[in-house]
Amino acid sequence: MKVAGFDIGGANTDLAVIDFDEEGNIKEIKTDFEYLPMWSQNDKLGVTLIDLIENICPVEEIDAVGISMTAELVDAFETKTEGVLDIANTCEKFFDVPVAYIGLNGVLSLEDLIKNPLDVAAANWKATSQIIAEIEKNCIFVDTGSTTTDIIPIKNGEECAKGRTDFERSATGELVYTGTLRTNLTSFVDSIPINDGNYRVASELFAITADVYNVLDLIKDEDYVCATCDGEGKTKEESARRISRVVCADLDILSIDEIVNVADFIHQAQIKQIASGIKEVSEREGLNTVVVTGLGKDILCAPAAKSLDLKVKSMGDYYTDEECVVAPAIGTALMMKNYI
């Protein structure tokens, strides 16, 4: 039996299709994702879901579809409730097999979702926690994706996040809204040392973290899936030019070597930002082991945990890198399998 798990984010829609044998064990996992900016193109969601599956296997072979989401926060929707209902409506329209939704307290049918749409809002970390709990029964998992970082405590194999909604988790250290690709550099850097000076940053959307890790060679070319700020290309020089603008400079003013130093500084600043959330959760919950996952697991999560002298494990020791990138989608498929 084949179960599809989708994680519909604001910027990326991730998919995992898991093939189970007759005893219910995993035979094979296939994954894919597509950049779909839901703030401007949410009308393309249904077609994108089908296309993603077809890239992996014929849609007719899918027996059930699980959905988790965070895209309800995008500003195309007036409220999260409106967003959740709109997204669920699209999912129901495009699939004939059973569809259900990951909520904060388990899997919901459409009927239950309609009764309490907010239970489904930004609950994708709940799905991730299912996978991580099998790796480590007492830990904090840290999942840095393209846009956000989930920092979730697990005790005795059960997630026990103090905040439940993303609003609440932004106050408990369990959600740090910073990521490997889409994050505006000015959101976590106020000034940048260059040579002997300390340069305040320009509060525009001139460059994103994808440019920083592109210049530093810490992501692969194919990982830079989101749009560039200036509509130009994704070469290292083009990324360096975008970063130069963050201090009101250009590549006539700053050399590539200087930009690499700037990028190093920004990288360290983002590690500190993520560490601040891990520290809060670790101290409150008395947990000293971190399991890292997501696109930023090696370049952001692990260094952040190590800076706090915590023990670090990686989902990458049990799953492929491609699987780690779509961890919530895999968790969603697993929860859906247990639900049907």
Added chain:
Amino acid sequence: MKVAGFDIGGANTDLAVIDFDEEGNIKEIKTDFEYLPMWSQNDKLGVTLIDLIENICPVEEIDAVGISMTAELVDAFETKTEGVLDIANTCEKFFDVPVAYIGLNGVLSLEDLIKNPLDVAAANWKATSQIIAEIEKNCIFVDTGSTTTDIIPIKNGEECAKGRTDFERSATGELVYTGTLRTNLTSFVDSIPINDGNYRVASELFAITADVYNVLDLIKDEDYVCATCDGEGKTKEESARRISRVVCADLDILSIDEIVNVADFIHQAQIKQIASGIKEVSEREGLNTVVVTGLGKDILCAPAAKSLDLKVKSMGDYYTDEECVVAPAIGTALMMKNYI
């Protein structure tokens, strides 16, 4: 004789037309401005310049045109040099009367500009300093516009900014890239206290300072000239909804009263940000009087200066509010008058 002064910014193009009597004294100042996002619509610059003049007086009555600019930084241009040359080229094409450009060391002809385009890049504060020096010969002027804040020391009637380019000034406290309208809240606020919690912000472009001052009733409806982040309207409720998203909330989660408290906190944070630049310049230069101007003069510049126990004067005591908003354009017209 009538002289037009333009200040071509990245987001706004400002105009002042000054009518001089035969002795060269100011008879009348007329002003206007238009929101022109140069990152996407720089091809409309020429037409906008003509339209702006025609709103005030027939273009045939204009005897000379002075230009200052900061728009060369927008990411439609690869380098500042390319931006300056492109903008100057447009200005030359659209006017038959003498045109010249404000540079860091005075007014430049097109010929001189071509020899050293960077002298003209982000030099509009040079024009403002001409006006302020007549109000106070030893002071720091603080001009908070829609997007940026210039903090320029004046001694014995001459500006003596330590940084000359905007890159340099971002390291000397003389440019704080924060403004009254267009500034992404996440660029200067990391977390926001609400009730008993402290909420980390979402690093998207969900809301801008115009939303904050709209909710707090500190700007007029007609001052909110830039685009909204979500493409929706400019009512207080719509601004409040945008602000709620900055902490991953919506108006189901936060009440309007709570959003007003959030806006108050953000307002104070921006005052502190501007004060940090004023403090740096004041201590380095030993200047204790601040002259405030720009759209943010009363709500941002004056409170920032007062928080440092500095003496505050306002350009508003000598000019109308409308004139203060386009101070660099007025200074540009005055410098152009002296040049021809």
